[in-house]
Amino acid sequence: MTLQKWIEDRAIHGFPTFSVEDVRAADLCSSEQILQNELSRLCSNKTIASVYRGYYVIIPVQYMLRGSVPATYYIDQLMSYLQKPYYVCMLSAAEMLGAAHQRPQQFSVMTTFPKRRTVTGTIRISNPLLTAADLVQYQQHVGGLSRVATILEELSEQIDINNQFAPLATYVKKVVWQRLGYILENVVGEKKLADKLYEQLRRSSGYFKYQPLSTSAEDNPSNRDSRWKININVEIETDDL
Secondary structure, three states: OOOHHHHHHHHHOOOOOHHHHHHHHOOOOOOOHHHHHHHHHHHHOOOOOEEEOOOOEEHHHHHHOOOHHHHHHHHHHHHHHHOEEEOHHHHHHHHHOOOOOOOOOOOOEEEEOOOOOOOOOOOEOOOOHHHHHHHHHHHHHHOOHHHHHHHHHHHHHHEEEHHHHOOOOOOHHHHHHHHHHHHHHHHHHHHHHHHHHHHHHHHHOOOOOOOOOOOOOOOOOOEEOOOOEEEEEOOOOOOOO
């Protein structure tokens, strides 16, 4: 059996990815150099694409012209191969939850240190509350708090504080909850949702310390929100939806 025929057979049987170790185990090439040459040739003719060193995705017909495959097609299999826990996060998760407003320019995955460089199987994404918290925590990577607030206007409809907060409470920094609560209440206008978050946060965390709203601007303790203990050091404006 040729390597190309082996790849076609995998795709037919519902295995859209493979590793170089899988190919070696199948004993399809007489030498390592021939194996590498064949993999390079199949990448060049857009039969497969290398998505991580030694790991390949078989390109479906509908993606052959562009020569690449969306990360959602293979991310679960790749992270299983790497034996890394993960979830799709931030703008990528918001898009999947219908609240990205604009298509993200990159695919974001949260995993454990160190960092590692599907329409098949399953895919893990953050729930709406964790997505909101990640957007606030990593605000500098998604375009700032104005973009975060714009996404929260749509995402807030899916946030369920009563069911989603408890499993996340100890994994998200208190300052992130404070910032999120302030934005929900004072920018997005979701007072009832903010009240529920405040109640849960006070119950689990107790005392708040004053913290700056933005991590990208100089602190401004002269302009404060006393409820969330937030120093308002930036002005947040949402986009028109």
